[in-house]
Amino acid sequence: MKVTIDASRCEGRGYCARFAPTVFDRDEDGYGRVTVRGEVPEEAVTDARSAASACPEQAITLHE
Ligand code: SF4
Incomplete structure (x- = not known):
């Protein structure tokens, strides 16, 4: 699995790094x-799945 962040959606809330x-x-x-x-x-x-779920901006995409 790979992950990406859509920078146009990210608001810098930091859940990803915390999770x-x-x-x-x-x-x-x-x-x-x-x-x-x-x-x-x-x-x-x-943890990566948890981060994607936690991101309030839905900026994280999981590439299965
Ligand atoms: S949790 Fe989402 S909005 Fe927050 S820094 Fe990470 S990608 Fe950006």
Whole structure:
């Protein structure tokens, strides 16, 4: 599974980095960004799903 953030939707609320800190962090302006390259490691998939569900802007897309 891969994940992307739609920067046009992200409002920098930071749920992604809180729910899945090994998959997302926040840039210098507080906006979410994906830190993994390619596939999300198996052990982080559940957290990545939680982050996508938690994002109030529905800015995170899971690519199964
Ligand atoms: S939770 Fe959503 S809105 Fe918040 S920083 Fe992450 S992608 Fe952006």
